[in-house]
Amino acid sequence: MTTTEQDLQWLERWKSQLAAGAGPASVFAFQQNLIKSQALPSSATAKMRTQQIFQLVSHCIANVPLYRDYTKFGTPAELARDAKLWAGLPILKRSALQSQSQNLQAKSLPKGHKPVALLRSSGSTGSPVELMATNITATWQKAFALRALIWFRRDFDQSLAVIRKFSRSTTLLPEGETSTHWADYEGIPFHTGKRFALEATKGRISDHLDCLHRRRPAYLMTLPSVLRELVVLSAQNANDWTPKGISTLAETVDDDLRGAVKERWNIEINDTYSAEECGVIAIQCPSHGNYHIQTDSVLVEIVDDAGKPCIPGQEGAVVITTLSNFATPLIRYAIGDRAIAGKTCGCGRNQPILTRILGRERNLLVAKDGKYWPSFGMRSFRDEVPVLSQQFRQTALDRLEMSYVSSEELTIDQEDLLRAHLQKALPADMTIKLIRVDELPRHESGKAEMFISEFEN
């Protein structure tokens, strides 16, 4: 049986629990078709993408001021068909989205597209970017979320705990908010087990862990930065709660975190690569680890510093085009992430892949001779120095600050050991300042970056 047939079979398993009404039935049928499309030959999907790009560009030129003069690069049909012409289109930076926000809003929408919500991408610095979500983009987001759960082989009869930022912050600690369903029926069309929602921006990680220990959910869905602290705290706790599956979203998962989760609970993290500006970009392959680009709704290019397409295996900047958002369409938008381009996955699902998501450009350490992904291997070092969690900030070319949470004050010897350990991972000599804090700062979006460079990247 092929992987797509297995995916389909997993979906069909829950058909007997389908909620009543035409809505759930159509969500189910939509998902069936989406999964079946994974097995289409690449020539068929390429044809569909060409058609989508044609529709998007035609709409943008006619209705979106920012793209009105894109006719100088080619007609919509030429741009949709000719990769070279497409690669000649300008790459939009986040600053353009901030300064040209009004010019990005479509003056009118095609029939059937309705604005439903204003998305505010707060980012971690600078002014927010505002984008309009539509009924169409919302449908795709829900379909991708369900597709990920099918790929990850989630048993929908079990319980799920979600720790993240909720738009409605009514969730109170320590018990969280319990629902009888994992998501609304437009998202998951069949009956499921319970869901416990915990607000990531409220309370301490130890409160969240206590709640997980009491509720004992089968699955956990959360931000990597929350998980990073949870797994360390959990290892120090005698409670034997073991999740059957963990999925992450909204931030980058590094090898250290994957290793820690594997060591603690003997499971692999199932990650979804998404961004506030465009929703789901790619879903991690549960068998091969690659990230399958969700080409039904987003076009992803990986480009080098000169803006040229990267070859498979090469690292570059992630540039996205949203194919279903006609209200605030993004054409060739540099989202600020770095990833490694891939080709196809061995699992048989036909979407193109990224082999790795490396993270935000501002999470790179800046050195005299270039930029580096910092990796301090704190997990292996924890036995020597009692640091529970940490966050790094590069404040100058030769200065690094580490804020850390620890149950005890470090001795001078431990501080020296820690500085020497960090220095080994740095490309040049740096002055390292250690700052003990009660809790690591978390952004209003719920996110917390492990490494931030304050240099302009």
Ligand SMILES: [Zn+2]
């Ligand atoms: Zn795969």
